[in-house]
Amino acid sequence: MALDDKKSRFKYVGTTPNRPDGVDKVTGKAQYGADITAPGMLTGAILRSPHPHARIVSIDTSAAEAIPGVRAVVTGKDFAPVEDQGFADIGETCMARDKVLYDGHPVAAVAATTPAIAKAAIRAIKVEYAPLPHVTDVDEAMRPDAPVVLEGRALEHVPAGMSQNVTNTCEFGHGDVEAGFAxxxxVLERSFKVAAAHQGYIEPHACMASVTSDGRADLYCCTQGHFFVRAVCSALMGMEASQLRVTASEIGGGFGGKTTVFIEPVALMLSKKSGRPVKLVMTRDEVFKASGPTVHASIDCKIGMTKDGRITAGDMTLRYSGGAWPSGTIEMGAQAGFAAYDMPAVRTIGWTALTNRPKEISYRAPGAPQxxxxxEAVIDEMCQQLGLDPLxxxxxxxxxxxxLSSYGVTFDEIGMVATLEAAQAHPHWSAPLGPNQxxxxxxGFWFNFGGNTCVTLNINTDGTASVTEGNPDIGGSRASISLMAAEELGIRYENVRTIVADTASLGYNDNTDGSRVTFAVGLATIKAARAAIKxxxxxxxxxxxxxxEAVDWIDGAAHPSGPNAxxxxxxxxxxxxxxxxxxxGPxxxxxxxxxxxxxxxxGVHICDVEVDPETGHTLVKRYTVVQDAGKAVHPTYVxxxxxGGAVQGIGWALNEEYIYGKDGRLQNAGFLDYRIPVASDxxxxxxxxxxxxxxGHPYGVRGVGETPIVPPLAAVTNxxxxxxxxxxxxxPMSPPRILSAIKGA
Amino acid sequence: MVKVKLWGTLRQWTDGQQEVEVEGRTFKQVLDNLAATYPGLAPQIKRGVSLAVDGVIYRDAWLQPIAPGAEVVLMPFMKGG
Incomplete structure (x- = not known):
């Protein structure tokens, strides 16, 4: 039996069947995190800090516990310390211990028989705080005299004498930058600010936990990775992983923001203490205040260019803050910044500092858009000054x-030139513009990743196939996985059903992130199908x-491989x-x-805008995304x-922003004041x-989900x-900022 | 011997060298020998790193063979959203 590893002609891959979950989603049948219920279920609620930075002097829960209907109260003291620093940090985002570190930091939680009782119990908890000075801006946080958010968290390579808020630094590059500038x-040097943005998923975090008296537990939640949820929750609860089964619900958006936990360990602890199932659902206010937005950034970028447009050197300093805990996102941004270009000399230095904000979590291509x-903005300004065509x-x-890339790797075949040439050839590039346009x-550039993946493919006796995989389906992956299974097996797409299994049913699967699912789960599905074919x-x-060995598999059937067979x-x-x-047997x-x-x-993005000179309002008139996407398994999803990435980037460029007041509190925790673009925009x-x-993939698939959020900030800015x-x-270039620029203020 | 390119921050642990040579035929052997030869690199390697081998980024691939003469680049542990 011979199977070619690589395939380039397809029967099903590349078609666009309807998504299998579509009807249930539009008719309300699909079960999201908040839809899960259980007999005897309690409602959970969380008390959050009104201070951006304060010591917790005491928490008195006695009045809350005395309210009829209250079945459990949880504080940080209920969670035993864990050794793993990463898990410990996540645990502290779920429930503060000695200090609160941002506006909205959880300090206690209750489970009660009704939502009204839970709310009343939350109000009855008395917390005495000793407020501390706070800092919410990365540049201010790096000053030696800045309030210290957490002590002793600097990595070993951070120079001595800096603020304790500075926890990481990195440097990438090659060549003699100064000689390049000469x-x-x-030579143009500019400084930039990028606000923190939220992923803006429509579905708030929600979960339902049920701990039994013999120490076993079931957890249902909306997540991008229930295996990671199991790992962190079992550690924080002191449970064996085998005793905690996590099931992922349907998910109403994630974009990186659901790759960790915020409420799940709390729900588990409330269930453990009450002996009843407990549901916890975040409000939108809580999502903004206490889930993970992106880093915010302050950047200095210097580029040298000859008058005919050849870049001679680039030098950039990035300062990112991922909130109140150390963040590794700086390293991704520092490697990605100049990666689209062939540069003889390049250097990117990154710094990370702690601020009194919620812990950053991933958002499509974390660190790269900033x-x-x-x-891209400096290159565009240089093109303007030198009279050069930007493409x-x-x-x-x-x-x-x-x-030789800016992060040290020598590129093999890549698609940067092809995307630029396609943009150049697109009618958009030469279309006329109107007044005020x-x-x-x-x-833009992104790495894309693979990761740990398990797939089981069962051949049913009626000639159909069932694929069991372990990654929550955010962007239509169940259809894409079914297409690849059908392609490999040689049966109709309609005869394959793909399901997302719970943590007890498969080995470990990494999160649905890093643009990995169609690539990695697809690869594992193809290999699983080949094992079944064998x-x-x-x-x-x-x-x-x-x-x-004398049997070939062709178009869904076994064939003798030749006359001799x-x-x-x-x-x-x-x-x-x-x-x-x-x-x-089966x-x-x-x-x-x-x-x-x-x-x-x-990716290369072209953007046309019209700016109202009276109001500073910007309307995106036309937008084109060009991307080297690899083989498009389901082109509509690609x-x-x-x-989707472009729209989220447009929102970030024009409106989306975490705004903190001088009091260190978030000023715009809701979609009214945190304005994401809607269809009419x-x-x-x-x-x-x-x-x-x-x-690296049998069908030539590569990730597509993250690259499209990388270019829009600059495309819209330019x-x-x-x-x-x-x-x-x-x-963001909000109307007041644009008006201010127009007026030269 | 395998030549390993490091990112700039790590030069302080390798006497200012941005490229070092260590023994090793696999991902893990290279990392183990890097940590043994340059102990200052050990905390970073323990926290997590990736290795790009001839342009392909590997994460946690301890058994990945590395041929002499391959381009090997040490990178932070890579993650996405």
Whole structure:
């Protein structure tokens, strides 16, 4: 039996069947986190700090406990310390211990028989705080005299003498940067600010926990990774992983923001103490205040360029804050910033500082949009000053095969040149503009990842197949996985059903993040299907009385591989499956792997805006996304990822911002004041999918979900700056900021 | 011997060198020998790193073979959203 590892002609992959979960989602049947219920279930509620930084002097829960209907009260003292620092930090975001570190930090929780009683109990808890000075801005937090958020968290390579808020530093690059600048005709250095943004998922965090008296537990939650939820919750609860089963509900958006836990350990502890199932659902106010937004950033970027547009050097300093706990996002941003370009000399230095904000969590391509924004905005301003075409200039400097990247790796075949050329050829690039309108362009880069993945594929006796995988389906992955299984098995897409299993049913699966699922789960599905095919070929061979190696699998059936193998009519999957009980038993294939080789991805975005000079309001008139997406398994979903990432980036560029007052409290914890773009704010986002195959996947698939949020901050900035004739150095470019720039204030 | 490129921050633990040479035929052997030869790198390696081998980024792939002459780049542990 021979199977080619790589495939380039497809029957099902590349088609666009309806998503299997679509009808249930639009008719309200789909079960999200808050929809899960259990007999005897209690309602949980969380008391949160009104202070950005304070010592907890005491917590008196006696009045709350005395309220009829209150069945459990939990504080930080209920959780035993854990050794793993990462888990310990997550645990403290779920429940404060000695200090509160941000506005909204949980200090206690209750479980009661009704929501009203739970709310009353929360109000009855008395917390005595000793307020401490706070800091919410990264530049201020790095000053030596800044209030210290947490002590002793600096990594070993952070220089001595800095504020204790500075926890990490990194440097990437190559070449002699100063010599590079000396060769330039123009050297431009600019400083930028990027506000923290929230992922803005529609479904708030929700879970239902049920701990039994013998110490076992079930947890249902909306999450991007229930295996990680199990790992962190079992550690925080002092349980064995095998005793905690976590089931992922349907998920109403995540974008990185549901790759950790905020309420699940609290629900488990309330259930443990009360002996009843407990549901916890965050309000939108709680989501904004106490789930994880992005880092906020302050950036200095300097680039040297010859008058004909060749970049001679780049030097950038990034200062990120991921809130009150150490964050590793700086390293991703520092590596990604200049990655789209072939540069003889490049250096990026990164710093991370603690601030009194909630703990940052991932958001599509974490760290990259901020760094790339600065690079792409400076390049655009240089093109303006030197009278250069911004796309031709990027093409002149584009990274390609053999380029030594800004993070040290020499690129193999990559798609940066192809995306730029496709953007250049797109009618959008040469379309006329109207009054008060301008056009911006920007490129972007992301790494993409694989990770731990398990898939089981069962061949059913009626000739259908069931795929069991372990990654919550956010962007339509169940359809994509089914398409790849159908392709490999040679049966109809409609004859395959893919389900997301709980943590007891499969080995460990990494989160649905890093643009990994279609790539990694797809790869494991293909390998699992091939394992099942191998068994089916063996069964056919046994029935024919020939060697299994003399059987080929073609279009869903076993065939003798040639005249010497014997003359037998093809035996279909359905026929083999129907006889499986008589030929050795049920047939299945499975594959467990830690996948690497995801393949990097590039995108180029073109943006047209119209700015109202009276109000500073910006309307995006036209927007085009070009991306090297690898093989598009389900092209509509690929388009959806590209459009969704662009829209989220547009929102970040124009409106989305965490605004903290001088009191250190979040001023805009709701969708009224934290304005995300809605359909009426946007034009149709045009997409160009470049199917440059990833050599690391049998079908050439690469991740697509993260790259599209990288270019928009700069694409929109460059469009607005060209429209108003003033360069903008801060996002979001809210109307007051644009008006201020227009008026030269 | 395998030549390993480091990111700039780590130079302080390798006498200012941004590229070092260690024995090792696999991902894990290279990391173990890096930590043994340059103890200052050990905390970072323990926290988590990736290795890019001839352009492919590997995370936790202890058994990944590394051929002499391969381009090997030490990177922070990579993660996405």
């Amino acid at each position: 060769k330039a005709d123009l 760094a790339v924004y600065a690079v 031709k200039t990027r093409l002149k400097n584009a990274a390609a095969k053999g380029t 301008g056009r911006g362009v920007a490129a 068994v089916m070929c063996e069964r056919a061979a046994a029935l024919w009385g020939i060697d299994a 014997g003359k037998f009519p093809p035996m279909t999957l359905a026929e083999i499956a129907a006889q499986s009980f008589q030929t050795g 047939i299945a294939g499975h594959h467990e792997v830690n996948v690497d080789g995801a393949g990097v991805s590039f 388009e959806g990822q590209m459009q 946007l034009p149709k986002i045009d997409t160009v999918i470049l199917e440059i195959p990833n050599p 469009a607005v700056s060209r429209t108003i004739g003033k360069r903008m150095y801060q996002v």
